[in-house]
Amino acid sequence: MNEWAALAIVGVMLGLLGWLQVIRDRRRTAKKAARRAAKRVAEAERRTAAVWQQAVAPIPPQASAHKAEQADEVSVLRRELSLTRARAEAAAAEITRLSTIVQQQAGQIEQLNEVVKAAPSIEDGSQFRRLRALIVKELHPDYAAADSVDRAIRSEVFKAIWPKIEAITHVV
Numbered sequence: 001m002n003e004w005a006a007l008a009i010v011g012v013m014l015g016l017l018g019w020l021q022v023i024r025d026r027r028r029t030a031k032k033a034a035r036r037a038a039k040r041v042a043e044a045e046r047r048t049a050a051v052w053q054q055a056v057a058p059i060p061p062q063a064s065a066h067k068a069e070q071a072d073e074v075s076v077l078r079r080e081l082s083l084t085r086a087r088a089e090a091a092a093a094e095i096t097r098l099s100t101i102v103q104q105q106a107g108q109i110e111q112l113n114e115v116v117k118a119a120p121s122i123e124d125g126s127q128f129r130r131l132r133a134l135i136v137k138e139l140h141p142d143y144a145a146a147d148s149v150d151r152a153i154r155s156e157v158f159k160a161i162w163p164k165i166e167a168i169t170h171v172v
Contacts, residue, residue, distance in 0.1 A: 132165060 139158045144151035
């Protein structure tokens with residue numbers, strides 16, 4: 001055999017050894033994965049058996065008492081729910097009633113606004129000035145007799161009403 005052929009055979013053998021190593025590594029990895037899977041299966045079976053034992057075990061008396069307490073609590077909650085529903089219905093009826101009243105009041109306000117718009121204007125102030133003069137003449141204490149009780153009464157009424165008239169005068 002010549003040198004080149006020997007080198008080629010050695011190269012092929014080294015390549016085959018490399019592939020053999022890869023196959024061995026993959027086989028080891030597969031075995032490890034199979035062992036882990038077997039452990040998981042065993043754990044799942046153990047847990048399933050434990051759950052099954054709990055499912056078929058008789059219910060202790062404390063659990064029955066707890067169930068009765070829960071049933072009582074459910075009935076109390078149902079009564080509260082029905083009372084709350086009744087209150088909600090009553091509140092809805094009251095809201096409807098009040099809404100009707102508000103709509104009626106809004107209609108009346110619109111009517112009053114129409115009346116106010118149709119009323120004669122006192123922008124020139126002549127009517128207001130005449131009314132003010134009438135109030136002064138009728139209520140001012142200077143227009144009453146000096147010794148009369150009427151003068152004291154007029155004085156008190158005038159003191160109470162005049163600041164309000166002045167406030168209206170400044171607004172108009």
